[in-house]
Amino acid sequence: MPAGTLYRGREGMWSWVAHRVTGVLIFFFLFVHVLDTALVRVSPEAYDTVVATYKTPIVACLEYGLVAAILFHALNGLRVIAVDFWAKGARYQKPMLWTVVVVWVVLMLGAIYPVLGHAARVVFGS
C-alpha cells in the first residue's frame, strides 16, 4: 500500500471515495444485469426463473442498496459536473454536497415503499 492514502479526510475526499465505490458496484451489477436479460434469448422459462429470484425479500434489500448507490452516483455526478463547468462550482462544492445528501435521503425514503413493499408483504404476510 502506498503511504498516506488518507488525503484531507474532508467532505470533498469522502464524496470522491463514495463516488468510486458506488461506481464500481453499479458496474459489476451491470454485467450481471445484461447477462440475466440475455436469458430472454434462451427461453421465457429460463428468464422468468432467474427474475423470480429478484422478487425474493433478500434480493429486494439488495435492490434497495443498488438504488441507493445509483441515486448517490447520479446526484454526486451532477455535482462533479457543476464543479467542473460552473464558474462558482468549486466555491460551492460543500453546500452542493449537502444538497446531494438531502435530496438522496428524500428519494431513498420515497423508494422504501415501491422497492421494499412487496418484500414486506411476503415476509409479514398481507
Place this chain on the structure above:
Amino acid sequence: MSTTETSSGVSPVEGAAVYTVDNPAPVIQPPRQRTKKTPKSTRGNFEMYGWLFMRLSGVVLVVLVIGHLLIQLVLDGGVSKIGFAFVAGRWASPWWQVWDLLMLWLAMLHGCNGLRTVINDYAERAGTRLWLKALLYTATVWTILLGTLVIFTFDPNIR
C-alpha cells in the same frame, strides 16, 4: 496596519522592500513551458476526451437510468410485474429498444472508463495493470455485443 505602500507588490520583508521598480524580481520560467524543442503533439488528447465523455454520458445516463428505475421498480407494481411477457411488451416499441440500447452502450463505456481509472490508480505493477485492463476491455466488449445482439434479435414468439 503600519506597512508602507510600495509599488513592488511585495510586502516589506524584515523592514525593507526586497524588490522595487529599479530592482525587479528575477523572471522565473514557468514549469512545462513550451519551447522550440517541445514536440507539436505528445500523446494526443485521449484523456481529455475521456474526461469529457464521462460528463456528457453521465448527464444522459441520469435521465435514462432513473427513467429505467421508475419503470422497472416503482410504477405499475414494481419488480413483481417483470417477466418475459413484460419484456416482450416493452421491446415491441422501437422507442424502448433505442432507450435500452443507448443505456447499454453509454453505461458500459462509462463504467469501463471509470474502472480503467480505478485500475490505473491502485494497480501499481505495470503487469498487473495490463492484465486487469485486458480483462476489463474483453468483458466490456463481450457484454456490449451480447446486449446489443439480444435487443436486436429478440423474438417474442420464441416458444
